[in-house]
Amino acid sequence: MSSSTQSPQxxxxxxxxxxxxxxxxxxxxxxxxxxxxxxxxxATHWTDQPVPEEDIDDGASSIGSFGSTTASLSSxxxxxxxxxxxxxxxxxxxxxxxxxxxxxHVDAMExxxxxxxLQMDGKLFYSPLEQKKVHKVLDIGTGLGLWAIDxxxxxxxxxxxxxxxxxxxxxxxxxxxxxELEDCNQEWTWPDNTFDFVNLxxxxxxxxxxxxxxxxxxxxxxxxxxxESFVPGSRFSSDDGTVKEGSPLDQWGKVFRExxxxxxxxxxxxxxxxxxxxxxxxxxxxxxFKDFRxxxxxxxxxxxxxxxxxxxKLALEADLEGYIHYFWHSVLGWTADEAKVxxxxxxxxxxxxxxxxxxxxxxxxxxKPQ
Numbered sequence: 001m002s003s004s005t006q007s008p009q010x011x012x013x014x015x016x017x018x019x020x021x022x023x024x025x026x027x028x029x030x031x032x033x034x035x036x037x038x039x040x041x042x043a044t045h046w047t048d049q050p051v052p053e054e055d056i057d058d059g060a061s062s063i064g065s066f067g068s069t070t071a072s073l074s075s076x077x078x079x080x081x082x083x084x085x086x087x088x089x090x091x092x093x094x095x096x097x098x099x100x101x102x103x104x105h106v107d108a109m110e111x112x113x114x115x116x117x118l119q120m121d122g123k124l125f126y127s128p129l130e131q132k133k134v135h136k137v138l139d140i141g142t143g144l145g146l147w148a149i150d151x152x153x154x155x156x157x158x159x160x161x162x163x164x165x166x167x168x169x170x171x172x173x174x175x176x177x178x179x180e181l182e183d184c185n186q187e188w189t190w191p192d193n194t195f196d197f198v199n200l201x202x203x204x205x206x207x208x209x210x211x212x213x214x215x216x217x218x219x220x221x222x223x224x225x226x227x228e229s230f231v232p233g234s235r236f237s238s239d240d241g242t243v244k245e246g247s248p249l250d251q252w253g254k255v256f257r258e259x260x261x262x263x264x265x266x267x268x269x270x271x272x273x274x275x276x277x278x279x280x281x282x283x284x285x286x287x288x289f290k291d292f293r294x295x296x297x298x299x300x301x302x303x304x305x306x307x308x309x310x311x312x313k314l315a316l317e318a319d320l321e322g323y324i325h326y327f328w329h330s331v332l333g334w335t336a337d338e339a340k341v342x343x344x345x346x347x348x349x350x351x352x353x354x355x356x357x358x359x360x361x362x363x364x365x366x367x368k369p370q
Contacts, residue, residue: 038254144168156174200229238358296358324346
């Protein structure tokens with residue numbers, strides 16, 4: 001790890017003209033008819049069944065405590081929204097987040113970062129970057145800022161800017177890293193031809209228009225620069241039929257897909273091939289991609305795949321209720337107790353080695369022409 005420094009502007013408020021953000025409203029729950037049409041089972045389907053024993057904890061204790069120091073900012077930035085007892089980011093622009101930003105979810109995000117690194121074979125990127133040509137880098141949706149920090153260590157002569165709508169990044173970072181509060185769905189404030197590399201990771205359920213996202217990335221990228229995007233799929237599958245219709249893993253995907261439609265931020269990026277389509281529409285060339293199978297649990301016979309599945313499971317279990325909280329309450333209209341019962345059924349299935357569930361994931365990268 002390179003020497004760290006406390007960044008006094010880490011993160012800082014968005015640049016450009018200040019605007020008064022419109023309030024972020026909690027969506028109206030889907031009607032029972034709409035839920036049935038989408039194949040979503042009612043809460044009573046789960047509450048009427050015997051509730052699985054809580055013979056496992058939330059997953060975090062099995063691998064230790066993952067503490068994270070959050071940025072020290074003005075009180076206004078820390079006025080997080082609170083929905084059903086969980087905190088979410090402050091209202092910046094028209095941003096809306098379905099993920100909590102409290103400490104429990106921060107811990108889960110740290111595990112997820114390690115999981116993604118395993119899926120990418122320990123690589124931070126697949127783009128063919130030349131270190132001597134990389135001077136300025138943009139990480140959209142930086143989250144905890146871990147990718148930005150790791151990239152800055154690997155490219156010590158590059159300035160790395162990580163952006164997000166919630167200030168959960170550390171204050172002690174390498175001297176070539178800084179964080180800024182930005183909503184990627186609003187007008188990007190950087191000049192044309194600014195960055196040598198733009199990273200877009202895990203923006204499912206975040207982006208309102210993927211074509212616009214890649215057009216913005218194209219504009220701020222220098223000629224010859226690369227843009228890269230990683231997303232997971234939105235549904236669990238199995239090759240042997242063990243992920244059954246109506247099972248908790250099946251319902252997970254259906255609720256997230258309907259929730260994405262409800263808030264106007266799709267989770268079906270992989271399924272609709274929005275990365276490649278967006279890059280092509282923006283004008284990128286030399287577009288390449290790599291697909292991954294993301295197992296959940298230790299069922300794969302291959303040792304490396306089983307390790308990836310273990311970490312995927314741990315990332316989910318570390319805050320299972322946090323992942324389902326927003327959509328099960330706000331989109332389905334379930335009570336907290338009903339959502340907890342569903343979480344128990346889901347936890348049972350992801351710990352069942354006889355259920356061979358996995359998601360697909362995809363990394364796409366492309367170059368802006370010279």
